Amino acid sequence: MDWINAIIQGALIGGLYALFAAGLSLMFGVMRLVNIAHGDLIVLASYLALVVVETLGLSPFVSLAIVVPAMFVLGYALQRGLLNFTLGGDILPPLLVTFGLSIIIQNALLEGFSADDQKLQVGGFETASIQITDQLAIGWFPAAIFLTAVVVIALLELLLYRTALGRAFRATSDDPDTAKLYGVRNQHVFALATGISLAVISIAAVFLAVRTTFDPASGPARLIFAFEAVIIGGLGSLWGTLAGGVVLGVAQAIGAQLNPGWETLAGHVAFLVVLVIRPRGLFPKLAD
Amino acid sequence: MTLLATLGLTAFYGDFQALFGVDLTVAEGEAVAIIGANGAGKSTLLRTISGLLPAPRERILYRGQAIGALPPADIVARGVALVPEGRRLFPSLSVEENLLMGQQCGRKGPWTLDRVYRLFPMLRERRRQPATSLSGGQQQMAAIGRALMTNPELLLCDEISLGLAPVIIRDVYAALPGIRGEGTTLIVVEQDVNRALGIADRVYCLQEGRVTLEGRPSDLTREQIKLAYFGV
């Protein structure tokens, strides 16, 4: 029964990886930008929540009302003021610049907060659970994570496929020059994509900060989880990304059950296995 | 009244100069054809007018205002829309979504989805399909429809007959009178000289980035056109 509980937990926690991954693939999808600083921006959002919680005395969940809009604005400004200048030709400049950004964020956090582990507290909610049978229980918190992930991904899906902005995202992704001809302002559209991406990952960042500790160097591991979830799910499909997150979460849970040290390793193994068996991921967008 | 004027327009791709001082004027309501051989600079001229290629500010006047240095989004917002060479529909959008992209610039006017579907009824039947599932002629119609959805005052058409069978070309060209009927001014780039002469009030011939001939089709002789077109 421990096993089943662990696997269910893992699947639910996978929702977080799915949100990290959705942010990453939104930016890659719209402007072909691989954001190496993605994980560090996630950690930055966690620290922002920490500051808000400590200075205003709010619950971490309430802090989302400040953290999410703040990260949206930061994303918009970052894209408009820096990343837009790296786009348009070679794929190397955005890689180098976001790599530099990653180092800057890590060092700034280290200066500001020291290397100590941090964690957000939500009291009993974190461990409370719904008892299904006397041995099977689902934690409220993992359930809330998963539900949030499903809702956010559904909203992203609506945005992409049912709104004029989503149409502009997809058209720009297809052919940025032609999109301009019809009034799309690429610089603005790219900045909105990054803003939305950071808003989405900051939701997951706060949830993850409640569940596990974080420190200034946690970013790269977060980036890898996001990357793996995208590839497992199949590039370009948001629901696939959710599946990718779940696969990753379950693999980590199984690994942790076998040996507490194998949690992360098991996730990487699952990623490699999927990559070998289905190189385009579990739910690839229709072949081009 | 003059709607568009280019004054000694030049254009470059890096070090390569593609236009050498092109003077072009288009009056409101006119249909102007631009003919010329492969590589003459026809597409470059339309791309420069649309803002895709940079131009000196004062070298392009629209309604008397210098628009040369404006980005494409501002130019389409003023009412100049391009139907690009090779159609360039967005492959991951449906036919209808491609048309709706034309509304991105926010201009209002007679052209709505319904009006475009009345002009090209087969697009209505296929509106939920991916744009890539259309035949070449239908794709060309969708590309024209997308540009019309911006409610342009000046419509720039770059080789809308390219790669199409003669009967299909006829269908595509049959839409132009209705478009002019809405008061839209036309610039049509065409390699098919007869097709161009058939619809145009005036013709310009480009050769290696320069205007080699300009006039009304009825005033020009075959020999003049041949000379201007091929330079021999």
Ligand SMILES: Nc1ncnc2c1ncn2[C@@H]1O[C@H](COP(=O)(O)OP(=O)(O)OP(=O)(O)O)[C@@H](O)[C@H]1O
């Ligand atoms: N992206 C580009 N980079 C460099 N040179 C280019 C580019 N596009 C066009 N050219 C060059 O500019 C010149 C004019 O090209 P343009 O496409 O305007 O000709 P065109 O008259 O439209 O020809 P076609 O009838 O083949 O479409 C040609 O010599 C072409 O090789």
Ligand SMILES: [Mg+2]
């Ligand atoms: Mg051309």
